[in-house]
């Protein structure tokens with residue numbers, strides 16, 4: 086699921102089905118999905134449970150109060166509420182690096198030197214940001 090501007094790009098990445106979230110609401114569906122992976126962590130188990138099939142799982146990326154509430158609510162249903170966290174392993178990073186070298190296009194919002202990490206973090210939190218914030222570490226910290 087993505088917004089209109091990204092539909093073609095997501096199809097090109099190989100998705101079997103793409104839902105434009107500006108045109109239809111995933112949360113309107115009933116018992117439609119085995120897994121809802123809430124990558125931007127903007128929903129909750131409570132809002133997604135209806136859309137899950139019996140035994141289905143809601144997965145978020147943010148360990149917040151809604152996750153705890155969702156896990157407790159899930160205890161009383163056949164559905165599950167889970168959290169996933171990325172652990173940056175060398176092999177995984179090399180795999181992604183290979184995809185980038187091979188031409189995987191990632192929108193870049195801005196670039197910062199590692200010495201300007203504070204500004205990079207501020208930009209990352211800025212809602213006007215479009216794409217990734219890159220921190221260049223190749224030259225390290227200025228001496």
Ligand SMILES: NC(=O)c1ccc[n+]([C@@H]2O[C@H](COP(=O)([O-])OP(=O)(O)OC[C@H]3O[C@@H](n4cnc5c(N)ncnc54)[C@H](OP(=O)(O)O)[C@@H]3O)[C@@H](O)[C@H]2O)c1
Pocket residue numbers: 086087088091106124125126127146147169170171172216
């Ligand atoms: N657990 C972990 O290991 C881990 C690691 C990194 C990040 N995170 C968390 O993951 C979340 C996303 O991080 P990010 O850096 O990828 O954020 P991001 O760069 O801001 O990307 C958010 C994406 O979610 C989409 N989006 C925004 N609102 C949406 C909605 N209502 N429904 C569906 N999609 C929506 C945006 O699409 P549009 O451009 O169309 O709005 C955008 O593509 C954050 O909460 C972050 O804290 C977790």
